[in-house]
Amino acid sequence: xxxxxxxxxxxxxxxxxxxxxxxxxxxxxxxxxxxxxxxxxxxxxxxxxxxxxxxxxxxxxxxxxxxxxxxxxxxxxxxxxxxxxxxxxxxxxxxxxxxxxxxxxxxxxxxxxxxxxxxxxxxxxxxxxxxxxxxxxxxxxxxxxxxxxxxxxxxxxxxxxxxxxxxxxxxxxxxxxxxxxxxxxxxxxxxxxxxxxxxxxxxxxxxxxxxxxxxxxxxxxxxxxxxxxxxxxxxxxxxxxxxxxxxxxxxxxxxxxxxxxxxxxxxxxxxxxxxxxxxxx
Numbered sequence: 314x315x316x317x318x319x320x321x322x323x324x325x326x327x328x329x330x331x332x333x334x335x336x337x338x339x340x341x342x343x344x345x346x347x348x349x350x351x352x353x354x355x356x357x358x359x360x361x362x363x364x365x366x367x368x369x370x371x372x373x374x375x376x377x378x379x380x381x382x383x384x385x386x387x388x389x390x391x392x393x394x395x396x397x398x399x400x401x402x403x404x405x406x407x408x409x410x411x412x413x414x415x416x417x418x419x420x421x422x423x424x425x426x427x428x429x430x431x432x433x434x435x436x437x438x439x440x441x442x443x444x445x446x447x448x449x450x451x452x453x454x455x456x457x458x459x460x461x462x463x464x465x466x467x468x469x470x471x472x473x474x475x476x477x478x479x480x481x482x483x484x485x486x487x488x489x490x491x492x493x494x495x496x497x498x499x500x501x502x503x504x505x506x507x508x509x510x511x512x513x514x515x516x517x518x519x520x521x522x523x524x525x526x527x528x529x530x531x532x533x534x535x536x537x538x539x540x541x542x543x544x545x546x547x548x549x550x551x552x553x554x555x556x557x558x559x560x561x562x563x564x565x566x567x568x569x570x571x572x573x574x575x576x577x578x579x580x581x582x583x584x585x586x587x588x589x590x591x592x593x594x
Contacts, residue, residue, distance in 0.1 A: 352570070355563035367564035375541045376549045377568075379460065383532075383545065384525035387464035392518050394465070395472025396510075402473075403480040417473045420466055429463055429534025436462065436535070455537030460545065463531035468521035475517030479510050519580045523573050 356364065367373070402414050420428065436443040436453040446453055453459050483506060491501040529547040536543040546569055553562035 352563050352566055355560050356567050359560050359564065364564050367561040368568050372540055373549050373565060376544045376546045379543060380526055380545045383460040383464055384522050387461045387468060387525050388518050388522045391465050391469050391472050391521055392514060395469050396476055396514065399473045399476040399480055403477055417470055420470055425467055425530030426534060428466055429531035432462055433535040454535050457543055459535035460532055460543060463535050464525040464528055467528050467531050468524045471521040471524060472517040475513045476510055479513045483509055516580060519576060523576050526573060527569060
């Protein structure tokens, strides 16, 4: 504890530490800590039985299952697609490369409700793309696959932007050296490229998974929102708010908050531990 407080007694190497640190703490308090404390105030007014009943309601439990499965499937798919996009952008020159690179950030700029509405229209049974799936008995819009599709759209930038800088730093000399040593393409990828990219890929996958857990706008537009089938947890929050059941909504939100914080802390712990091992080597 004394070591932590002694840091503030040191003379900073650069001027302006006091104002910038104070502004950071103020921003953190107003934007993050105060809203979270309000959430905890709603939850603290509930008894344990009320809280447990709110978060274990059968409809809410079903929304947990749908959300986690959708986030898991979308993260697995987006890891493969995002890695492929990052590889194409960094390793090849072709017409439209800059356009493709810019489109990777479109989910960040586009309102998620607009994305969900567009996807639902395209993949509806009568849509331009959905009609081809409907012909073979596959329903995407207003079904569970639509949830996965919406989560893929909103989370793909996390994979691309996490992996892309690492691939750009890995120059072609590494691949040429592996080839000169007799490694084939698969050995070069599995033993030279992938180990270097793996930390960034795991970090991006974790962020994509957390993003998918809290997705709302894009999902509700394409999911159909059928109770016990295609309702996600964020929608259940909205439903409880419409019912003016604010304590129940806060209880469900606390579950999402704790799950997201745990995943973030585990990710930060893993990254710091990996970096320490990497520096030791």
